[in-house]
Amino acid sequence: MNSLPQERHPAVARFRSFRWQLALRLAVLVTGTTAGVLVAGGWLLSRQVERSIDALHEVEQAELGKIIGGVDSLAVDELERRIRQDADSDLGLYYIQVHDTDGRVLFQSGNLGGFQLPDLSGREQHETMRLPGLGTVRVSEYRGGSWHIQIASPLVLARQVLADYASVGMLILGGVALLSIVVGWAFARITLRPVGAIRETALRIRGDNLGERIPVPSGRDELAALAVLLNRMFDRLESSFSQARRFTADASHELRTPLTLIRLNAEKLRPRLAADAEGSAALGDLLDSVVRLQRIVESLLFLARAESGSIASRLQHVRTSAVVAEMVEDAIALCEDRGAHFLVRTSDDEPARCEPTLVRQLLLNLVSNAVRVSPSGGTVVLESCVREGVWSLRVTDEGPGLPPEQLQRIFERFVRYEVDAGAAATAETEERNRGHGLGLAICKSIAGLHGGSIAAENRADRAGLTVEARWPVDGPLV
Numbered sequence: 001m002n003s004l005p006q007e008r009h010p011a012v013a014r015f016r017s018f019r020w021q022l023a024l025r026l027a028v029l030v031t032g033t034t035a036g037v038l039v040a041g042g043w044l045l046s047r048q049v050e051r052s053i054d055a056l057h058e059v060e061q062a063e064l065g066k067i068i069g070g071v072d073s074l075a076v077d078e079l080e081r082r083i084r085q086d087a088d089s090d091l092g093l094y095y096i097q098v099h100d101t102d103g104r105v106l107f108q109s110g111n112l113g114g115f116q117l118p119d120l121s122g123r124e125q126h127e128t129m130r131l132p133g134l135g136t137v138r139v140s141e142y143r144g145g146s147w148h149i150q151i152a153s154p155l156v157l158a159r160q161v162l163a164d165y166a167s168v169g170m171l172i173l174g175g176v177a178l179l180s181i182v183v184g185w186a187f188a189r190i191t192l193r194p195v196g197a198i199r200e201t202a203l204r205i206r207g208d209n210l211g212e213r214i215p216v217p218s219g220r221d222e223l224a225a226l227a228v229l230l231n232r233m234f235d236r237l238e239s240s241f242s243q244a245r246r247f248t249a250d251a252s253h254e255l256r257t258p259l260t261l262i263r264l265n266a267e268k269l270r271p272r273l274a275a276d277a278e279g280s281a282a283l284g285d286l287l288d289s290v291v292r293l294q295r296i297v298e299s300l301l302f303l304a305r306a307e308s309g310s311i312a313s314r315l316q317h318v319r320t321s322a323v324v325a326e327m328v329e330d331a332i333a334l335c336e337d338r339g340a341h342f343l344v345r346t347s348d349d350e351p352a353r354c355e356p357t358l359v360r361q362l363l364l365n366l367v368s369n370a371v372r373v374s375p376s377g378g379t380v381v382l383e384s385c386v387r388e389g390v391w392s393l394r395v396t397d398e399g400p401g402l403p404p405e406q407l408q409r410i411f412e413r414f415v416r417y418e419v420d421a422g423a424a425a426t427a428e429t430e431e432r433n434r435g436h437g438l439g440l441a442i443c444k445s446i447a448g449l450h451g452g453s454i455a456a457e458n459r460a461d462r463a464g465l466t467v468e469a470r471w472p473v474d475g476p477l478v
Contacts, residue, residue: 019188026184031177038169045165049158050138054126057140057151060094064149065142068098080107095137095152106147117150128155194223202230210238255297263290299438303413303445318356320391320473321349324384327360331367331382339376342367350386352473354450359393362446365439366395366467373399373465386473390452394468401458401465410456411444413437440467447471 067082079098084091091109097117098107105116115133120141130136136159139152194217201214213234216227266287273279324346335342363382370380378398385392402410409415415437440454447454452471459466 019185019192022188022192023181023184026187027177027180030180030184031173034176035173038173042162042165042169046158046162049155049161050126050128053138053153053155053158054140057094057126057138057153058142060096060151061140061142061149064096064098064151065144068147068149083107093153095134095150095154097150097152099148099150100146101148117152119148120150121148198223198227198230205234210234210241251300255293256301259290259294259297263287263294266290296438299442302442303438315353316356317351317353319349320352320384320386321346323352323354323356323359324363324382324393326356327363327367330364331380334364334367334371335380338371338374340371340374341377341379342382343379344382345384347383347385350391350473352386352391354391354471358446358449362443362469363393363395365443366393366469369439369467370395370397370399370465373397375399389472389474390470391473392468392470394466396459396464396466398462398464401463402456404458407456407458411440411454413441415440443467443469 064083068079083096083098092111094109095112095117096107096109097105097112099105099119103119103121108114108116113133115131117131117139118129120127120139121143125142126138126140128136128138134152134154136155137152138155139150142149142151198214201212205212213231214227216231217224266283269283270280273283324344328342328344331344332342367380367382374380374397380398381394381396383392383394383396406415444454447469450471452469454467454469456465456467458464
C-alpha cells in the first residue's frame with residue numbers, strides 16, 4: 001500500500017506550472033509575431049523584386065520604342081537590323097520578342113533559343129510564369145500600333161535572394177524563439193512573484209495557524225484586490241473554526257462533570273437494585289451508555305485539542321520496535337477478549353522521532369477496530385517497518401472489508417467502521433461491532449501531527465481490510 005501522496009516528477013511539475021505556461025505563451029506570441037513579420041517581409045520583398053523588374057522592362061521598352069521609331073511599315077529585316085544595331089548590349093540581359101497584332105513573331109533575341117514567349121494580349125501586362133526551356137521568368141508586354149514588344153527576365157537570381165532571405169529568416173526565428181523563452185521565463189518570474197508570495201502564505205495557513213494573513217501588495221491592482229479578498233475569506237474561516245472548536249471544547253468539557261456525577265450516582269444504586277433483576281439490568285445499560293458518552297466526550301476533546309494545536313506533544317528519540325512492544329500486551333488482551341489472535345511483525349528496529357503515547361493510542365485504536373470486525377478465531381496482524389526514511393504501521397484484519405466508496409470516509413468523524421454481519425448476526429455480535437465513529441478520526445489526527453497520513457484498502461489475498469499510517473521517521477510535528 002502506498003498511502004502517502006504521490007508527487008509528480010519535479011521536471012514534469014515544473015513544466016506544468018503556470019509560470020512555465022506563461023513563459024511559453026509569451027514565447028509563442030513573440031515567435032509567432034516574428035514569423036508573421038518575416039513572412040510579410042518575404043512577400044513584400046518578392047513584390048518589390050517584381051516591381052523592380054517591371055520598371056526595368058519599362059525602361060527597355062522605351063528604348064526599343066525609340067529604336068523602332070513608331071513606324072508600322074518596317075520590313076522584318078529592317079526591324080531586326082535596327083534592334084541588333086542599337087540594342088545589342090541589352091539582348092544578353094533580357095529575352096526580347098516582337099510580334100504583330102496577329103501573333104506572328106517578327107523578331108526574337110538569340111538567347112531565347114527558338115522558344116517563343118506566350119502572347120499576353122487580353123491578359124495582364126506583367127506576369128510571372130514558368131516556361132519550358134527558360135524556367136521561371138517575368139514577362140512584360142507593351143502594345144503600340146501594330147507592334148507588340150515582349151520583354152522577359154529570368155527570376156533565378158531573384159529566387160535565390162528569396163531563398164537566402166528564408167534561410168536567414170529561419171535562423172532569426174530560431175534565435176527569437178530561444179531568446180523569447182529566456183525573456184518570457186524572467187518576465188513570468190517577476191510578474192508572478194507576488195502570486196508566489198500569496199501562495200506561500202496561503203499554504204502556511206492551516207487549522208492550527210489561521211491567524212496569519214497574506215501581505216497586501218502595494219498599489220490598487222488585481223493582485224492587491226485578490227490578497228484582500230483572500231484575507232477576508234481567511235477571517236471568516238478563522239471565525240467559523242474558532243466557533244466550532246470553542247463549541248466542541250466547551251460542550252465536551254462541560255459534559256465531563258455531569259457524566260461523572262451520573263455515573264457515580266448510578267453506581268450507588270447497584271446495592272439497592274441487587275435483588276431487582278430488571279432494575280439491575282436497566283442500571284447496567286445506563287452505566288454502559290454513560291461510559292460510552294464519556295469516551296465520546298474524551299475523543300472530542302482530543303480532536304479539538306489536536307486541531308487547535310494545543311496538544312503538548314514532544315518528539316522523542318525512540319526505537320520503533322520499543323514503541324510497538326509497549327502496546328503488544330494490551331493488543332493481545334483486546335484480541336483474546338474477542339476470541340481473536342494477535343500477530344506482530346517488526347522487520348526493522350530503526351531510530352525514530354515520535355510522541356510514544358500518541359503512537360500507542362493510534363495503534364490500539366487500529367487494533368480495536370480490527371478486532372471489532374474480525375470473526376471469532378480470526379487473526380489481527382500489526383506490521384512495522386521503515387523504508388526510505390518513512391515509518392509504516394499497518395494493521396490487517398480478516399473482516400469483510402469495505403466498499404471502495406467508504407475507504408476514505410471511515411476517517412471522518414462519526415463514520416463507523418460497519419460490517420455486514422448478515423441475517424444470522426446475534427445481538428452480541430452487533431453490540432461488539434458498534435463504535436462511536438471517532439477512533440479512526442483520532443488516528444488521522446495523530447498521523448497528521450507527525451507530518452504523515454493514513455489510508456485504508458481492502459486486502460487483495462482474501463477478505464479483510466488493511467489500514468496503514470505513515471510518516472517520516474525524523475519529521476517534526478506539524
